[in-house]
Amino acid sequence: MPYEDIWGMYSAKAMEYIIAVVFLFLFIPFWRFVNKKKETIQHP
């Protein structure tokens, strides 16, 4: 198997892992964002 093909296969797999890790890292701030209600200022 040519050298480039081996790396081509691994780069595709690496991209899948990167997407999974990026999802997990972004999901935490997204979850916090969605669950934190905007505080409304109440005037007397």
Place this chain on the structure above:
Amino acid sequence: MDERITQRTGGSHSRAKIITPFNVVAVIILAIGIPVIIYRFANGLGAATNLSNTNPWGLWIGFDVLTGVALAAGGYVLASSVYLFGLRDYYPVLRAAILTGFLGYFFVVVGLLVDLGQPWRLPYPVFYSYGVTSVLFLVAWHVFLYLTVQFLEFSPAVCEWLGWKKVLRWVTSLTIGVTIAGVVLSTLHQSALGALFLMFPTKLHPLWYSQFIPVFFFISSIIGGLAMVIVESSLSHSIFRDRLDPERHVDLGGLTLGLGKAASVVLFAYFFLKLLGIADGNHWGLLNTPLGYWFLVEILGFILLPCFLFAFGVRANNVGLVRFASILTVIGIVINRLNVSVVALNWNVTNRYFPSWMEIIITITIITIGILTFRWIVNRMPVLQEYPEFRGAH
């Protein structure tokens, strides 16, 4: 009994307004659509559609069946939330969601009948000819069973309307079992509809074809169901406000925000799953093609954008923004299912498919009959309100 039903439904009130803009438009659509349906059955697919051996699936499969099933998912999503996860706050919108799901599936079968022709053969896969190696056999059984399950889920409303207390006790006792069966069947057949496209690795465009397509169909059905419940509950609480229970205040805004929060989280995960689908086939290069741009419109404009709109709307307590995001999401589901079944299917043939006017008018007719049926039921049965004698019975 008839007198009691008339009292409950306010029969004279609903008969007072027969000539309304909606009714006039509906009559015109039916006056054109029903003869066209008869023409289709009398003369066959070739005379009424632009379908061919190259493009055997068109608007009826893409919209009436695939989109209809996805948008009818609100029934199992809400039923499992209320009865299995104990989110009883959502009960006020549950019956309308189940009714939407039931009618959605019923008219999916009607759409399928129009596409298949020969309605007498519809029960074949269930009672006569078992094609156990076919995905379509799986889909046929799922639709048959789930339609039965949804009828059972909605039957308490029918029993309350008719005053059948003994039957009501029996169907109410089935609630948990029927809900579990509904979730199992929905999970299987939403993904089975996606699995149909695993058979077309060379016909479906690589950006839409993925080994994850059954998962895409299932996850997107949850999103479609949530968005459809928001849209439907907003519309029905506005249109049928005289049907609402004056003694029971429903915080529809709060429920909408809760559903919007769930939709934003699922959309977020779905977006990354779609990226995984591209990475799996290493098709990044195809994004820079005309169909690639259209794929980007689908995942950026109708997945990521509504995801953030839902999130901002929920955070800012902006119910209007959540409703707008829901409409965008429903459009996104329609586009996705049409992309998979029409636009990206047979993308490399010269003889591309575009629906005939008769296909379009038949689709509009089926939707109109569905809306009229929904209205007929909501105007009579306890869908948006509870009868006093049955309050707290479920």
